[in-house]
Amino acid sequence: MLVAVGLLISVAVAVHVEAKSRATPTPGACESSVTNCGTDKCLTFGRTTQVCTACANTHAPINGTCVAVADAAVTTAGCAKSDDATPDAGVCEKCGDAFVLFQGGCYPKDPATSLICATTSTDAGKCGTCKDGLIPNTAASATTDACDLCDSTCKTCSEKESETKCETCYEGYYFDSNTKTCTACPTNCAACTDANTCQTCKAGYLLGTGTCDACASGYLPDANNANCFSCSVENCVQASAANTCSKCGPAFFLSGSGTSATCGTCPTGCDQCDTDTNHQNCDTDKCSEGFFYTANSDTTKNYGTCTKCTVENCKTCSSTACTACKEGFGLVGDTAKTCTACSIKNCGICNDDVTKCTGCKAGFGPVKNGSAITACNQCSTGCESCLNLGLGLVCDVCSNSSQVPVDDECVDVNAKVCTKDPSSGSCASCLNGYMFYNGACLSPYKASSMGICSKDNQFLVGEALVCKECKAGFVPIDGTCTPIGDINKGTTRVAGDNVCMKADGTPVEKTATKCEACKDTNNNYFFFNGGCYPITLSSGTSVGSKLCSAATDGKCTAAATNAPFPLDTNTGTFTLCPAGCGQCTSNNNALTCTNCSIGYYNSASGSPFNCTACPSGCTVCTDATTCTTCWNGSGPDANGKCPDPPSSSSSGLSGGAIAGIVIAVLLVLGGLGGFLGWWFGCRGK
Template structure:
């Protein structure tokens, strides 16, 4: 028997025309909730889906007894659903008597594990637990007083306050396995998708390697002008629409787009708008040992409503990188070019200022002040305001050796990659038709020129592995 998809079975094979192959005649099983249809009769079912068993004549699938997920008949159950105890001798399922109980293996009145949405309190003798419902609707786990939600139920995404408290658990969009709302005003955005899908512009869509690279339903890097945010990729226009970062605050750093200023309570951290509470560890002192984002004087942490940093300080956490100030945000230093934006700008820093520029940095560093000056827009890397060593994305070199801005020519409108002047990739991730791309979104509201639009939408590669590490460190610190 050869399967041709769920409920589709081969009922006959017809000899092909002299090739030794066969034409398979497939017929769909007509029995609802059938897992394995009879190979000779599509009106009969041999095996039913979980929670059902075949009728005596196999023409229907009958629902198992209450609480039973696997049964062979109306009185023989081999597995129970959460909240029920299985009797292996009697082959029956009996409901646990403790409210909110998921597992009561030894006795229906003795609970050992609670359902999602309940807080578990262990008895003094550790023999059982009691279950108390969380206050927040659709919360999957909460703290001891029930009021603070720690995680949402599966299929629901958290909305965070600026202090990283979960204030709501809302249903994720269709076909979205996990979602999140960090309070930027963007609402819930998909960060995890089914296999074969990627989170692009807040939705799970068919995988597009021109926009998102990664596997298992998430993005590890973003391309073609898309910004990385919480495991998904967003076009500059969509990022602005969702209030992740306005167009006027988007800045190209080599091949990466960063945000210079964020909504209230968020600051740029390695170029991404991040809750201030994850950047500055809450302490009882004015400038705590783990505060990174400080005011311009460097004497105090920025206020809770801040939108950018005035200076940066290194935290006292073991193995934490040094940080330097760049365009209103704090960026990590790396001695080697890595996945973080900071590593592409600076290889050494002191007292919150960069002292040594990274190789091929797209900005010119004044080592005495730690200030950066942008290379000409045509240049991907430069040594001064007139000398380029490579062309920026969205431009192509017209000479064998690039020495200045005049050696770089802009790609056609809406094109992000054009070797030798031939467009190979469009701003929206599509392949050009007849060397032409769809027109990019209007920039009338931002006041940007056509050249600036090309700069904004040029290919972005923001690897989230490094960002994910930073976020993990922030949350780890916060829990200490």
Template structure:
């Protein structure tokens, strides 16, 4: 009895597990015991339950009495539970399964999707866009791969579990991204674009050769289309591909005046003044030719430089560079009549002249050359200080730590170590 009434010797309100005897009197029981499955009831027997104990649900419509059915019982004619369910609530409607809230110890609760009811999956069946997550309280979960609140990866469509040496215990690895995103080379993120040192292969960021900042859809050393700062593209049989070699070496050093490898494009140095009879075009010293047959893009001067540029070439540090090819396109994205008409660094050109950003910036704030917006390959953007730092270097305030030998990376959200995608020595990336 939980409340004594005004009539002596009689209970007015019965405790859970009991119901009031309609024939109660001072000499008879006021409260009678419910069926063992009932939490509360209005009558004796299994059909008199109003609410159920944990592990059961009420097989009755709203505000009516009925029997309590085990949460995992799927054999009842009208009221069905869920296989492997430990705790649940009633749906309140016949022929509609109970709502499972917690599964048995060896099962994983998969949330309702559309018209599909909650289910209790085994570890082996929690797949196809889901992964099993063990919980110490509240029951295990079958979690959607994209559920970041439960350890998933944003925009991940399919995933699996792997044992990680750096992330405690078992970690989620994405195997396929959704929403048109690209799968990170570490398989730990879905990206808008593939990072430096990788190429997009059916929405999977696949490694180039370690020397390439960009490449032509394979990992061959001679398939580079862009290089990391400090290296230059030694083109082979086309305007676009080649191998990456150290700046100011090989063909890029031939016929260059001593100490004149000083032009900086894309973070790498090129010849700015050539020896007599040569001029710098796309960073190489080429023959100055004749008045009638000058080299493509360049009007030769008399001092080993180009006095002017032609067509879709533009002038930079004594040389002429093609705006549609590397490395020229790192500075100018469009040129005509020998002048740059659209700067690649985000600045506004003036009569073919474009304001320079800090050498580490790919783009910078308008009128603020020292405030980077994006970085060249091999650098990460320190958003707090608006500067670009090498992937191997720490930020000035020490909040971001670089990774030794790293040449392609992404900064942490606020502080911590950069995510390294590519190293140029054989070290493990994760």
């Protein structure tokens, strides 16, 4: 038995049978076509549906779109404040009988037009069923949301024992019947049975032995993604045999057959042209960007024409007005709206006021003064978007969807470091001692050198590196340093839409560096070591879901299955494991190690574990000389050696030492010296 010498993390245990584990919405940046929505107030669910959750004060969200308060549509929807007054804060607090409330907006019950309801209901404020990515809220009313969010990876979910459980998954994920969660398939895989076995590949990739591979240059896949054929036909995207095109790209149509097949050009402004009229007209609503569709006067015909928008640099329009501008232009004007270039170079979104940039172009990241973007600087090579953390830009999404951002570089997926988000060129979670940050995985050194989290505040939960205290204005949410404004959304100092709190129950100050308590009316967050952790946000990949399965009043009430740290239900405390131990149990205040942390191996013959440091730079080893995984996710060289971690002068940490971080930061005795010695001193072995 190992005597517990760790600092105890106080978590008062309470019983609350009505606590529900719901996915917590995290609004973010809006697409360029969205107008009059507050900064970072757009919510995406169901994979492709984006709605505004809070508009400018003169507008209100009606079916996901910001509509002027004076517009009849707002009255028709019954959008009002809770006291029936006209909305004046950019949100609806209640809706009319034919509408339901969802995330600050009113949505029609009619499934033909609603973005929320899949089927209707006669009950006030309720949908019969909800659209993909949502689950009906049994407590729904005119003033309470009709639907709750499923986990972001779940296509459909249900409620069982007060928790939401996945039932079906989106493409690129597989269903785990034991945990009722959805887990990412291998890269470029559309359907799989587990994390290593692909059944069907995404378009353009071929199924190998459980993996998906792209066709070589000059070759195209067939319709079943089973073969690659040499094909030189211009604008062809799919072939049925050598030099036999079977499908053309957007704005082109297949003409002829066999080896004589070519790709003809559709009418100007048409992405998909009609076969019934010899490709002289456009299929319904298949116009290119900058064109609008006009249906045929004969309503039995499923084709029409595409006409160029009259406003220069307009992205989408009707026959009378521009509705959204192309990237780099803002839609300005009261009636005769025009597209005017954004004032800031490389700004992508600047609606209403072209001097105020709300989002940079792809490949550029924002430089901010407070919340205002003052410049858009270029991201690293191959990076689609990047974040400015005060000490420079860090890539968070790669242009090539088969790559992921690791330490500000877009690299091929390494499953030992990054669990890839199959829908984008980013990570869903990080392993092997890397820290997750907004879709990127950062080594301990990078997280420290970029000012995200200093080495003294880093610690491990399983293989995930998390932070217990951030720089001013940021607080740990699920172990990631998050801007306070992104988690505390209340407009006053009272505990409303705020999660990260002070010990006295009021929201933390704007300059805070950590949380002292957590408050969440949905009982989704619990307090742990300076941060607030969700129990269901990205379940299976979030740190919080691996620690806790139920929470009440900001406190964990039940430890998750296989949680690394024991939760004492009598005192309500998590007890951290001793140095080198990644998982332990507790009995009468004595700890027994049941699994070693990364960077350590069990030198005992069985249990209890005796955790001994791996060779320098190694995170997974079987003994003192045999390494299988290095600190950067690579394997050792021919001599069994790992590459050196970043130098000590760079304030970094990694490998076996990283495993000791959890104790270096938190243990009162013993762990600090051993941990620092490993990282800064052992590389010369």
